[in-house]
């Protein structure tokens with residue numbers, strides 16, 4: 006079904022890039038894995054949240070006395086009575102971007118916002134209690150679209166934000182006016198990019214347990230236990246060290262689970278009040294209406310090129326629908342502007358982004374982090390420009406593409422880049438397909454992505470990633486990381502790096518993650534950071550441990566000091582004479598004795614330095630998607646696809662394939678299925694019947710051509726994989742439609758009625774022409 | 776509503792429960808029997824995370840009442856392995872990396888098993904139809920299809936025996 010090809014494979018490793026089963030696999034395929042959803046503690050209560058029915062309203066009065074009379078109801082909390090009213094946000098460096106009280110004290114700003122939380126001995130009783138709570142609101146005028154919210158007379162959503170503009174971003178290099186002067190052809194377009202629900206299979210949930218010693222333990226489904234610990238400490242007025250976050254197995258994240266949510270906050274506030282464990286699990290509907298979503302954007306882009314297809318200048322203006330609060334949306338605003346330039350060289354580039362508050366579900370990061378929107382607009386416009394000029398779209402892209410050593414002024418330097426070979430592979434594949442059946446066409450789209458962000462708006466004093474490697478006397482290894490496993494396979498990837506570096510087998514390495522009491526701080530799983538950043542920390546820690554073992558082995562060996570020692574497959578040996586060696590366990594045992602009984606402990610960390618503004622390294626990819634369209638119904642069917650992909654040196658072979666296939670399914674959903682219609686601030690399809698995600702019958706082959714490069718900043722040459730591939734697909738589908746019918750769809754997700762309308766307009770135009 | 780004694784046979788064991796007759800099978804399995812391998816992902820019978828086998832056929836356990844399952848043989852994800860030996864479909868999921876976060880995996884594996892019970896040699900399309908009711912947000916399904924194909928090809932029965 007799927008083809009997986011490797012272009013320029015590197016030297017063989019012992020563990021890296023071999024077929025390693027996911028180390029959490031047994032737990033996951035046997036039902037043993039305990040998710041937050043499954044946690045049950047003695048004496049546990051169940052919480053439910055009463056939510057705002059209004060998009061914008063003042064909370065005047067809350068009366069929950071009747072609810073408290075219901076047998077089994079144990080307590081109620083409100084923002085005003087039971088919280089410090091701290092306005093929090095993940096951009097902690099910037100006070101005014103900390104704008105969200107999870108239980109608001111006096112005002113609600115979107116439908117579904119938490120207002121009151123109840124705990125009871127069963128979930129049913131808690132649910133019933135919600136009906137007995139009276140909230141008096143003063144309804145305020147609301148605004149739902151950014152273009153309306155920036156108008157002078159629009160309702161004010163947060164105090165002090167003129168025209169509801171929450172954040173602005175400016176990126177510029179080169180002389181834009183001059184570069185446009187050089188262009189022979191200039192094209193401008195407006196696009197609209199939809200939102201998208203993260204739709205993690207495990208909905209938001211938490212179990213909080215506060216004990217009289219002043220400690221709070223929270224089981225929580227999230228992408229960054231350290232962020233949760235720090236943010237919760239902030240809103241509760243506690244010390245980070247008195248809060249323990251446990252997130253062993255997490256049922257998906259996709260960018261939606263590294264901010265505080267109502268489940269963690271309300272369960273903690275209830276538990277502190279009642280001194281009992283409290284569990285809150287969001288229903289699927291709550292997960293749709295009261296979390297956050299991919300940021301919807303209005304995109305204006307203007308591009309100037311020479312007759313021969315050389316890119317000169319680009320200028321973009323973006324207005325995003327920020328919804329009610331900032332969240333990670335401020336980062337998405339920056340990244341969309343940066344990746345809108347990718348993967349091409351522009352003599353001059355200018356981007357202005359405006360994130361606008363509205364009375365809708367807040368928008369934030371989601372897999373791709375602003376780049377899928379950027380590519381939807383960029384890659385379609387580039388395709389149209391090639392057609393306008395009569396140029397080959399692949400060759401036009403190729404001649405402008407990044408390469409090793411490309412400098413993006415003030416932003417980044419590209420140290421590894423395999424995109425040229427990606428063009429070769431895609432071209433070959435398209436050629437091999439020959440004449441396509443009628444109603445079918447192939448569209449292509451290029452992009453790149455970051456390998457972890459450099460920015461520290463969270464304002465942490467800790468290094469970005471840390472790891473501790475401990476070698477036991479029997480040769481088993483404990484790897485403690487703050488990096489978070491959310492299904493992307495980071496535990497396995499990090500175990501592989503540890504095993505390869507230390508010279509042991511994967512099954513020797515036990516990974517400990519998802520628990521702030523026992524693991525070092527780490528920013529967690531977002532922005533494709535863990536393979537490179539946590540990977541470097543693990544490599545450093547393993548090297549540290551290895552050095553201690555080898556020093557001891559060296560002292561014992563009596564070898565000439567020009568010889569080097571190494572460990573591979575649990576065998577400590579001289580590199581020049583691999584047969585001369587000794588069993589790893591024996592050496593370790595003696596080395597521990599030599600250290601007066603201390604276990605061998607290696608430490609590692611990673612904090613990026615001198616790597617520009619965005620990321621230490623960039624992945625590259627080009628994707629081709631073959632679609633079929635039914636002209637009667639406007640329905641799209643995905644038939645086939647190939648992604649040529651450069652992630653440096655692949656580390657976790659199975660994990661990589663899984664990530665690329667999975668990203669494709671989510672990206673395709675963004676392209677043509679996952680529509681989020683709102684009416685007066687209300688999401689109209691908050692369930693899995695009406696909100697469509699890709700099903701097994703809709704998923705085409707996701708073939709992969711892996712172009713291996715070497716990234717000097719990454720562990721063993723590795724960089725991002727799995728998030729970036731959410732970026733190209735929507736545009737590739739759009740480009741296939743353009744190839745097939747010559748229609749230009751400027752709004753995603755592409756819906757059948759849009760295709761029908763475009764086809765009708767086209768027919769009418771053709772008739773007029775006759 | 777008056778509570779009632781219900782006997783459920785799950786993974787070969789009879790469990791006597793004293794429950795509200797409106798209790799869903801998935802609630803009985805997870806909350807009363809305590810087998811939490813079976814998951815829930817929706818409130819609209821749309822995701823398949825709660826899939827179990829009833830007399831070998833797949834059923835979404837959020838769509839039936841516990842009382843309706845009385846007298847049948849119910850198999851959950853915990854019942855597939857025998858004496859610590861994984862079922863072929865579980866081995867195949869491991870080899871193909873047919874799960875990521877793993878939250879859909881119990882339901883997905885049960886749907887795959889039901890499909891293979893009914894049709895030991897499914898075509899690719901039959902596999903896709905067989906798991907259409909199960910949502911996986913992580914994998915993109917192709918690795919799951921490969922895992923089912925690997926079992927159908929007999930890869931795991933030979934090794935076992």
Ligand code: FES
Nearest residue numbers: 816821822823837
């Ligand atoms: S829980 Fe979603 S189908 Fe049963």
Ligand code: FES
Nearest residue numbers: 875877911912913
């Ligand atoms: S593995 Fe995460 S939903 Fe399927």
